[in-house]
Structures are given as C-alpha cells and as structure tokens.
Amino acid sequence: MNIKKLLPILLLLLSFNFYGQHENMKEKKEQIKALKISFLTAELDLTTYEAEKFWPIYNLFDDKQFELRHQKMKSFMRRMNDGSLDQITEKEAKSFLVQIEETEEELFYLRKKFGQNLKGIFSSVKILKLKKAEEDFNRKLLQQYRNKGHKK
Template sequence: MNIRKLLSILLVLVSVSFYAQNESMKEKKEKIKVLKVAFFTTELDLTNAEAEKFWPLYNTYDDNQFELRHQKMRAFMKRMNDGSLDKLSEKEASNFLSQIEDTEEELFALRKKFTQNVKAVLPATKIIKLRKAEEDFNRKLLQQYRNKSIQK
C-alpha cells in the first residue's frame, strides 16, 4: 500500500470530530469535503491537468446533489416520521410517492449529466474508479459515524 493511500485512509479514520454536536451543518460539510478530496485524489491518481478540470465539475455536482438530498429528501423523511402517514388518503399518498419519485429522477438526471460532462475530462476507467471511491468513502464515513455512536 503506498503512502498516499495510507495517508488518505488515516485522514478518514482519524477525523471523527466532524460529528461533534456543536458544529454547524456547513462546518461538517466542509470537513467532509476536505476528507473526500484527499481520498479521491489518492484513489483516482489524477494528473494535474485532470484535477484542474475535474474538481470544478465534481464540486458543482456534489453541491447540487447535496441540496437535492438535504432539502427535498429531508422533507420527505420528516413527513414519513411525523406519524402522519397513517392519516394520508390514497390520493395524498399517491402524490407524495410521485414527489419522491420525481426527486429520485432529478438525482439520477444530475448524476447522468455529471457523468457526461466528466467524460470530456477523465478516461472511463477513472470514472469507474470515481464511482467506487464514492462508495468506499461513504461506507467509511458511515462506519466512522456508527463507531462514534457506539462509543457514546
């Protein structure tokens, strides 16, 4: 395992502090972004030219995805957990389901557009590595969150 890979994994594992309760969502998001950049840089082995073109595309995509997930999906989850689901009429439930599906389609379209844009910057092999790196990063982040919750 090379030193860059070891360093990025260490950064992810050591940075438990971003789940502190007194931090704002923006601060947490920024810390996660820094960890993600380090992790992806190592995993994708981007050249300087690739990185220069890739990061603006990825950051725009990531910000748009975050907004969709945290604005719309959070509202959906709140509604699902507030006890009102049992009181929905079939028509209201159908409309709610349509809203969820529309948001999922927006997320898919956003991902598809990003993939099309990044094809001009990265070879297909690195795009596939990016998908894997995203999954690996999210899995490590979730594991770190779970470990922090268990320690409390």
C-alpha cells in the first residue's frame, strides 16, 4: 500500500479521539465529514478535475441523504425510542409505515440521480470504487465506535 493511501487511514484511526463528551454533535459531524473527504479522495485517487466536479455533487447528495434519514424520521425514531411503541394505534402505525416507505423511496431516487450525475465525471469502475470506499469508511467508523465502547 502506498503512502497516499496509508496516510488517510492512519489519520482516520488516530483522529477518533473526538468522541469526547465536551464536543457537540455538529462538531463531530464536521470532523467525520473531513475524515470522509480525506479517505474518499485518497481511495479514489481523484484528479483535480474530478475533485472539482465531484465534491459539490457529493456534498449536496450527502446533505440531502442526511436530511432524509434523520430529519424526516425524527418523530418515528422518537416514538421507537421512548418505549411507547407498544401503545401505538394501528392508524399511527400505518402512518409511520407510509412515512418510512416514502423516505426509503426518496432515498432510492436520490441515490439513482446521484449515480447518474457521477457518470458524467467518473468511469463506471470509479463509481464502483466510490461505493466500496464509502462502505469501507463506514465500516471503519463503526469499528472505531465499537472499540471505543469496549474501553469504558
């Protein structure tokens, strides 16, 4: 593995001390985003041209995906986590299911449009590498979180 790929991975692994209790969620999200940018840039070996075209599209996609997953599902997740799911009415349950299905459908179309936009920038091989790099990053992030939990 060359140094160009090793450096972001080391940065990723060493930078997870930001899980301190004094930082707020927005700061954590920004730090994760910075690590992700570094990781994806290295994994995809982006040219200057590709980076200029890719990052605005990716950031817009990522922000919209976050909004769909977290903002639209807030009321449902609150209900799931407060223990009142056993007391939910059938009508409320149907409404939540419709909301979940609509959100999943929006996510599907968002991902599809994102893929179409990428075809103007990247080869199909690089699009597949992006998908793998995103999964690898998420897996490493989750592993770091799990390791942090075991140290307590």
